[in-house]
Amino acid sequence: MNAVVPAVRTGPTIWVLVFAGIVTTLMSTLVIPLLVDLPELLGTSPANASWVVTVTLLSGAVATPVTGRLGDMYGARRILLLCTVPLILGSFLCAMSSSLAPMLVGRALQGAGFGIVPLGISALRSLVSPERLGSAIALMSSSLGIGGALGLPVAAIVAQTTSWRMLFWGVGILSVVMAILIAWVVRDTPANEHRGKFDGFGAFGLSVALVCLLLAVSKGGDWGWTAGLTLTLLAVSIVVLLGWGRWELRADSPLVDLRVAMGNRVLVTNIVTILIGFSMYFQALLVPQIRVLPESTGYGLGQSMIVMGLWCAPAGLLMMVISPLGARLTTARGPRTTLCTGCLMMAAAYGSSLFMMGSTWGLLVITCCIAAGIGLAYGAIPTLLMGAVPLTEVSSANSVNTLLRSLGSTVSAAVAGVVLAQMSIMFAGNTIPTENGFLVGMLIGGAAALLAALATVAIRGAQPGGTETPVPGIAAQSPADASSRSAVTGPGTASAR
Template identity: 80%
Template structure:
């Protein structure tokens, strides 16, 4: 194959996989414009309706390492195609739902497709030339934020002009298109001669730990934070996480190879990724609601879904445009500096909510700066990970990192739901979140991003890693 053909093939592969990642992560914010209407549409309470968001992120957190491990065993391309099946089925099930149970099942199936992003990163490593690999992985990683940001205006426009059910029919057909493009344009990826076994206990343990912990967080306000049920759920989650971690460290073929996360650079980068995942969802969940609440509340902006979506759209576009800037900054100053700058941008933008939250332009500034910060941070994280582990462990390390981002986002959705539910007021006979509830959520996002920036500064410098995984005795490379 000549150079031109190779370049064209690499370009098609990158954009197909990035498109797949964007379509997948659109699911995370797809229903946010509907949050205020979901209790009436599904005949349930606001706290139960919030699980329409949480269950998707939770399912994604569990599915990510599972599909990643299966990708290592049977090939990334094959598992990419498998992941499109729950996306399609879940979307169509949601489109036909009229009650909470089938909607939650459909949303959980949509979340099960979240493994497309780490699988895409793994496929890029096999299919894209080294000269383009860094920027391709940064763009694929950023699709986690890009899809979430673009989901808001897309959902708002569809809901405003058609039925909310068309939203799910639409993403279902987009998922079919993703499957067709992967089957047509993405080549087979290498499959190891000895695939090993699948860690069933690890998958079940991780699922139980995440479900019990997040159920306790989301329902604590309704059931009572000191109730026996909530305390038992927290205790079970902690115990299962400890047992699961010990199992994974001792297993010869773990679901999540925690051994690659023991070093300072990988461990701290994973902590930062979790904090960013937790921080980023607050603005995605809160800002649309502020924009659409009636002006008579004194803090709502009274915007329609379409207008809200148009004001939110620039953030998604900016996140995509910031990738080249992040790549240049990483080249000049290193990924640690890029990650720290991104975290600080997120923190400052959230903190400015104290002054800017009450205006349309102010909210756009907040969301755009947060989006730019997320774009910088998510572009730098894979570079830090790949520079800290041997080539044979890159897939496992990226799987752990993506899992922790998902866990952070899932916890964020649960916490935001609790904050808004507990800090609510009566408005014209309807219970709505209070201004203090929104501000509290934004300040939690600021504090979390600031903590992430502080953690970033503790990442140690490291010598370059040779292709065989050894570290040469040279001066430390710039982070």
């Protein structure tokens, strides 16, 4: 049985966890306004300065599945509080940095706190009253996009009106507030009494595989896609990942239960997640560039960083508004329908770039419609996962899913970089992407969203009207998935459900 908090505390719990998710995801866009100036600020080369972004990605990739598993073992609230520690320390260290090395350490510490969003979703599953669970999960999941969308204008304004250090001091203070609120408002979540041992070897193997893969994908454009280092890292990641999978299948307490992960609902939902992460990053990368390019190019809008950020902010706010509506759609029609609807909205918005990309208002419509689609999709994904995994694996399942979103975005950045590099011209002594380059990138994002929508058809499971749904808005697994998991996890897990 799930522990449910008294109704009077349900609202504060939801908003504290959503606030935590937004603060955490501010990290993803925090340094974007600083990228051009970082080499001078830190006394290093542009190539070295790019590690300020890369190291956070690598640290988050390593920490997220680990904290997810720890959340399942010891309770989400404990690990949530643990994740705030590196966020706080990393933010303050970055604020005091004047060279590359301490900045990289600080950014790595910030990345170690990225598991807060999936842990927050897991906590909601135990703490929030059933009638509010669907909308709460949708809002918490969408905080990934909300924080990223709002972070850009806030960071741009702060960076251009005050010292760049205020960005990190501000986030550090917000992280302290977040930790206090979690400790004060969020109640303890149940730990797994039969948690077994932590799979340290599995965590190490997955970390090595992910670091090698993400390094190759994120730095391949700089090193060369056929360079020896890039190919070696890709080969090592594949070999280690295969060995890791073999280990996990034999482990008594695996970091990730691959048999559960290969069930239809989990597997297809994770594939759709990668495609959504791949799709959404194209507009996040391309639209800001179109807005700041000079008007003399014929397609740039000539906006300052602050103005560009303000035009991007409505998308984040819309995502917050659309999430509860998505929860209602999920309750009425099922999470698969909500997920498919969100993907189709994204595909249609990207397709409209063919005739709306050339104006400020046209770009606003495109980004807002994409944001609405992301809000629907992100809200439905945790619902699908939690209806398909044992209660003892909710944090782990959501953490792996969050990691896959980041993987999709990383691959998207690499693909977009190749497309724009191949379709560029010289302008005023600088190499800039052509209008067709931006359009092709937007259409690739739309194609990925459409493919994600088509993939949702393969998700099997109960829809509204069935008797398997244990909580409003949370669809249960299909009978086939349930029986296969029962055979794997044994009757103890089934009775827990």
